[in-house]
Amino acid sequence: MKINLVLLTLCMLVHTSLLAQTNELQRSIPEAEGVPSEAVITLFDSLTALPHTDIHSVIVLRHGKVIGEIYPTPFAPEYRHTMYSCSKTFVGAAVGLAIADNRLRLTDRIVSFFPEQLPDSVSENLSNITVRHLLTMTSGITPDWNMRNVCTNWLSTFLAKPVKTPGVQFEYDSISTYVLSAIIQKVTGMTLLDYLKLKLFNPMNIKEVAWEISPEGIHTGGWGLHIQSESLAKFGLLLLNQGKWKGKQLLSSSWIKQMTSKQMEAGDEDYGYQMWLCDYPGAVRADGALGQYVLIMPKEDMVVVITECTLINGRNQRRLVWNKLLSAIKNQALIPGKAYARLKKKQISYTLPTVQGKKQSPLATAYANRTITLETNRYGWQHLHLLFGPKEVNLKIDDKNGTSHILPFGYKQWLTGTINAYPPYSITPVGSFNGLExxxxVAGSYAWLPTDDLQLKVHYVDWISALDITFHFNGNNVTLTVKENFSTNETILKGKF
Structure with a gap:
């Protein structure tokens, strides 16, 4: 079909024209850095075999060099990823930069920064909250995770809440980090992202980066960073090397020591400044929901980056790093063998599973190019159109805002395209995606099931989300079952032709 050929050409052009900004870190053979290639293979195989998990990228570094990396198809190095709470560690770094610039102190009280946002009556406990309390998640304000979903004045709403004695109880809260972002903007006259660009990102040549912005015009801080995996690896190396980048001290080594040292007990783990201390001795991490990690192991001189979408406890992934990788490393160079050749082949062979089933069905003729009108739904889809080709299906979506986009799906392969629409998101703050282009x-795969249901799988490859969409046809009616990779729930949508 002509539309499919045009779409495929556009997809290829978009894919190749992405600003890649990759392969800047030095690459090395694992054995040259004292790591058996077999251990790297075992780690990659173990991670990709985890249940209820889509691995999007893994990068392993030792002695400052990349010794292994995978981006299971349809993911690729040039795609950015949303980092959830992994974003917090970047905010922690920004606070350290502002302290070094004499713009901020750990003991500064947060009420001093927002006089216009304060409630009519300021309690003693509220008055006593300091920057350090926000860094350690001990503000004394009970987290309200729904607040960001229902109001636009996050600062004044946060400051108006009851306050227990600060500094006593660890209560993890993304809004505490948001307040730190607001403080950075207040004391520097720059947004959090612009300040990090000036101080860290530009010197490290991290250009492909963005951050969500709140309804108040402040970077969300506790979540919302959108960045490439190799840039995460650069940041991990900066922390590993005590703030030095190519011989230049970008971030104070004393501040990194504070960030990565125990500042507060946090259940069965300890917390530093916007960082977690791991159960593996000496290891620390930046940690985001659904499995976003920058793991830093100073004793072993290693960094491991993982981006994924998982529904299992992240300790499984981290312990694979400890048990499959770290247990095998040596303090001297090794002799490469056949395992390294196997690693090179395997690194480019990993792929997320495509949909399995039949290539064609008689129902394709009956339902091609017909308009499906859907009931109101959380995705904002209003009308759908199925366009069938010999080995591909295109799903045209008209949304409630009057815009349209097309998702491409290949048979036993992933077809990649671009859309002018936002992906599904596991959180729903007011103003989600503000600040992002x-x-x-997207990348899609399709097959017809033995029941003649049509199953589509779409990965939003520069985000985190994936959808399984199954069409069940019954005359002029259609039922869609939609499963999200970040949830165990199903959404049932009813439609009519």
Whole structure:
């Protein structure tokens, strides 16, 4: 079909024209850095075999060099990823930079920064909250995770809440980090992202980066960073090397020591400044929901980056790093063998599973190019159109805002395209995606099931989300079952032709 050929050409052009900004870190053979290639293979195989998990990228570094990396198809090095609470560690770094610039102190009281946002009556406990309390998640304000979903004045709403004695109880809260972002903006006259660009990102040549912005015009801080995996690896190396980058001290080594040292007990783990201390001795991490990690192991001189979408406890992934990788490393160079050749082949062979089933069905003729009108739904889809080709299906979506986009699906392969629409998101803050370009990339696979249901799988490859969409046709009616990779729930949508 002509539309499919045009779409495929555009997809290829978009894919190759992405600003790649990759392969800047030095690459090395694992054995040259004292790591058996077999251990790297075992780690990659173990991670990709985890249940209820889509691995999007893994990068292993030792002695400052990349010794292994995978981006299971349809993911690729040039795609950015949303980092959830992994974003917090970057905010922690920004606070350290502002302290070094004499713009901020750990003992500064947060009420001093927002006089116009304070409630009519300021309690003693509220008055006593300091920057350090926000860094350690001990503000004394009970987290309200729904607040960001229902109001636009996050600062004044946060400051108006009851306050227990600060500094006593650890209560993890993304809004505490948001307040730190607001403080950075207040004391520097720059947004959090612009300040990090000036101080860290530009010197490290991290250009492909963005951050969501709140309804108040402040970077969300506790979540919302959108960045490439190799840039995460650069940041991990900066922390590993005590703030030095190519011989230049970008971030104070004393501040990194504070960030990565125990500042507060946090259940069965300890917390530093916007960082977690791991159960593996000496290891620390930046940690985001659904499995976003920058693991830093100073004793072993290693960094491991993982981006994924998982529904299992992240300790499984981290312990694979400890048990499959770290247990095998040596303090001297090794002799490469056949395992390294196997690693090179395997690194480019990992792929997320495509949909399995039949290539064609008689129902394709009956339902091609017909308009499906859907009931109101959380995705904002209003009308759907199925366009069938010999080995591909295109799903045209008209949303409630009057815009349209097309998702491409290949048979036993991933077809990649670009859309001018936002992907599904596991959280729903007011103003989600503000600050990010409304251009995202998708990859899709399809098959007809034995029941003649049509199953589509779409990965939003520069985000985190994936959808399984199953069409069940019954005359002029259609039922869609939609499963999200970040949830165990199903959404049932009813439609009519």
């Amino acid at each position: 409304k251009t995202f990339h």
